[in-house]
Amino acid sequence: MRLILSVFLSLATFAFSEEAPKLPVPLYETRAQHSRDGIGKFFMGREIAHVMGHQAAGWLERPEREQEERTDLAVKALDLKPGEAVADIGCGTGYYVSRMSRIVGEKGTIFGVEIQQEMLDLMLRKMRLMKIENVKPILGDVKDPKLPAESCDLILLVDVYHELDFPYEMTRAMIGALKKGGRLVLIEFRKEDPKVPIKELHKMSEEQVKKEMALHAELEWAATKTDLPQQHVIIFKKK
């Protein structure tokens, strides 16, 4: 009887315990031979790209961007609601910040997070000109976006995740800043599509993104939207 009970208990423990995701050892690898577009540091088999400098900020505001990237559809895919709190990590000049601020409205908040003060200055100048008042700038660092704990309904990274110097640590911090049920959304140029005219290290495959997010037991994949011309919108939820 005691044997049956102990077998039953160990089966029940196995069934209900969630296996902790295994971290790669070492977490990051440095290789002498690497692409000139990357920093020579590798995470789960991919090389991390250089950060786009503020000197190239004009590219983010190019007039043809809306048509090329169908940024209107990208914003729609986020399914934002009035009153929501959103963080735009690597917000650059605020291209997405201004578009999202209109939807969340005066009761909502957009945290615009950057590691380059010059980008934050450009973003704030644009918000002043557009008379947008629901945006809070945050100067983060390479490991921490410095967001308040459990404050966000949605955290967005457009064309940013592939250039995070510390993707694992940043994702841990972003999970901490999400409310339960909150969404973490990565918009990345599709590596699967050779016709997308972007440097290889600045693209990401859906498979690679899912592999990296699987390190975080609190996240579950919710959807991938592929109706944009060049990018995919990959959505995770905090359990």
Ligand SMILES: C[S@@+](CC[C@H](N)C(=O)[O-])C[C@H]1O[C@@H](n2cnc3c(N)ncnc32)[C@H](O)[C@@H]1O
């Ligand atoms: C290619 S730009 C994209 C800007 C913006 N998301 C857009 O689509 O218009 C990438 C931005 O991410 C920022 N960035 C890189 N690593 C970051 C980090 N750890 N935290 C916050 N911003 C970061 C860079 O400074 C740069 O401005």
